[in-house]
Amino acid sequence: MNRTRLVLEVLIVMLAAGAVVSAQTPSQTVPRTADGKPDLSGVWQVLNSAAYDIEDHNAQPGVPAGAGVVVGGDIPYQPSALDQRKRNYENRSTEDTDAKCYLPGVPRITYMPYPFRIIQTPERIDISYEYVGALRHIFMNTPHPRGPIEWWMGDSRGHWEGDTLVVDVVHFNDQTRFDKAGNFHSEMLHVVERYSFIDTTHLNYEVTIEDPKVFTRPWKMQMPLYQRIEAAPRVLEYYCYGFSDVFTLPSGR
Numbered sequence: 001m002n003r004t005r006l007v008l009e010v011l012i013v014m015l016a017a018g019a020v021v022s023a024q025t026p027s028q029t030v031p032r033t034a035d036g037k038p039d040l041s042g043v044w045q046v047l048n049s050a051a052y053d054i055e056d057h058n059a060q061p062g063v064p065a066g067a068g069v070v071v072g073g074d075i076p077y078q079p080s081a082l083d084q085r086k087r088n089y090e091n092r093s094t095e096d097t098d099a100k101c102y103l104p105g106v107p108r109i110t111y112m113p114y115p116f117r118i119i120q121t122p123e124r125i126d127i128s129y130e131y132v133g134a135l136r137h138i139f140m141n142t143p144h145p146r147g148p149i150e151w152w153m154g155d156s157r158g159h160w161e162g163d164t165l166v167v168d169v170v171h172f173n174d175q176t177r178f179d180k181a182g183n184f185h186s187e188m189l190h191v192v193e194r195y196s197f198i199d200t201t202h203l204n205y206e207v208t209i210e211d212p213k214v215f216t217r218p219w220k221m222q223m224p225l226y227q228r229i230e231a232a233p234r235v236l237e238y239y240c241y242g243f244s245d246v247f248t249l250p251s252g253r
Contacts, residue, residue, distance in 0.1 A: 133238075
């Protein structure tokens with residue numbers, strides 16, 4: 001066997017091995033439940049600064065610099081909505097949900113800088129968030145209730161598309177925002193989340209945003225979610241009203 005033929009055969013074997021590894025990743029290596037679905041159970045967290053600003057931003061007092069999570073880079077606002085975004089930014093220190101310790105809505109609750117736990121069953125997926133002790137129920141393969149209903153976290157209904165969990169969320173109020181930079185929506189917000197494994201300890205989180213009152217077209221955000229892999233990871237408590245100068249508890253019962 002001449003040297004050239006040997007080199008070619010080695011390259012063919014290497015390419016074939018690479019194809020096998022590629023074919024097995026990630027669908028054949030992700031954890032699965034008893035019914036064969038990808039098992040999303042565990043404690044997850046983002047490692048970005050999207051809660052401050054979902055677009056590219058420089059460091060400011062109290063705000064770390066960060067790359068944007070908006071696919072394509074731009075949010076397609078209606079011209080009439082730009083003034084409202086500006087006012088939201090100017091009043092962010094007192095009017096943002098984080099300043100008041102209100103529920104931040106969906107999808108912002110996912111990329112607040114705190115961990116959350118996913119608890120998965122065939123009929124329902126629950127997400128327990130450290131931030132303000134929020135608890136979210138994703139009801140599987142069932143329709144939304146008749147609306148309109150104005151909820152802080154909307155109504156979440158899920159189904160599987162192959163190995164991707166797809167969550168359709170509607171019935172929002174207009175009080176939450178996408179970040180502390182003033183990016184906002186109306187009560188007509190429609191969110192579609194997609195959760196899928198990148199590998200055994202990372203999820204791809206993709207969100208499609210639609211709101212014809214505020215935006216000219218649907219747009220997307222995308223980011224990885226990181227699994228907390230330390231021994232016995234926990235979701236603790238963060239009730240921010242105890243540290244806020246704006247929010248005060250009512251007296252009496």
